[in-house]
Amino acid sequence: MAIKEDLNGLVRLQEIDSRLQEIEDKREDLNQAIQNVREPLTALEAGKDAVAKRLETLQRDTRALEGSIAEYTERIQKSSEKLPLITTQKEYFALQKEIETMDREKERLEETLLTNMGTLEELQEEAADLTKRCTEEEKNFLTKKAEMERDAAAFRTETEELQQQRKTIAAGIDARYLAHYDKVLLYKGSPAVVQIVDGNCRGCHMTLPPQLFNDVRRGDSVITCSFCNRILYVES
Ligand SMILES: [Zn+2]
Structure with missing residues (x-):
């Protein structure tokens, strides 16, 4: 249960960070436009x-x-x-x-x-x-x-x-996962949390081993992509 909450939190965090990045880009464009x-x-x-x-x-x-x-x-x-x-x-x-x-x-x-x-x-x-x-x-x-x-x-x-x-x-996410999230964000850039679609990691588009997919689905722990290290989740 706690893992699921952590994962939900990470997904939500990713959504927020994506929107923050989007706003940041728009603000830069806007500042330029204000000057022009x-x-x-x-x-x-x-x-x-x-x-x-x-x-x-x-x-x-x-x-x-x-x-x-x-x-x-x-x-x-x-x-x-x-x-x-x-x-x-x-x-x-x-x-x-x-x-x-x-x-x-x-x-x-x-x-x-x-x-x-x-x-x-x-x-x-x-x-x-x-x-x-x-x-x-x-x-x-x-x-x-x-x-x-x-x-x-x-x-x-x-x-x-x-x-x-x-x-x-x-504040509600396990500090270890949060640290991992921040690290991926820093080295790989957004997104740090990705969905598995058709057996593929949405971050690096590699086909994941079926066992990994099953592990993610079971939700006993937070699983990362073996290729790009991004945190994986499936649509429940
Ligand atoms: Zn990946």
Whole structure:
């Protein structure tokens, strides 16, 4: 009777350990997924920052251009006012040429300003679009993250419950069998307790001697596989 209880305990222990391993794997995947889930938002934010920096530079350049254009306007104005006061033709032509040069330069700056204004408008639209997409993606990210954190919390709770159950079950199993179980788990990995199916060990798939099968069935002692050392049981 005691052997049967030990064996039942070991089977149950194996079930718990398998589930604990399964949860552990899922938790690792989940942690990875939690790290990855922010990636689209991070990429969008980086794009938004880059556009904001370009905007800032362009706005600064535009202000400088506007300043230069105003300066030229003023200089052209002053030179034009001076023109009627000039008495010699040579000086008159020289100043006129100077005004023409300033006019051309001013025109060139105005063209650049116009191009900048166009680019500025495009960038502002792009920035607005990215801000909108960031907001949407952030909402999406937070929803997914909350779901994942709920899953993670559920896994934590289940792990704690299983570990508690494991402790109770392990306390009821003969220490020698428990030590054997732990040893097999350590060297062979899960499962340490396996069923005999069609005369074969489910752990190593070797065909067991009929005598061994009968011994397991009788249940007088805990029997291990002669090939892989795993603890054997039959469905009763
Ligand atoms: Zn085996």
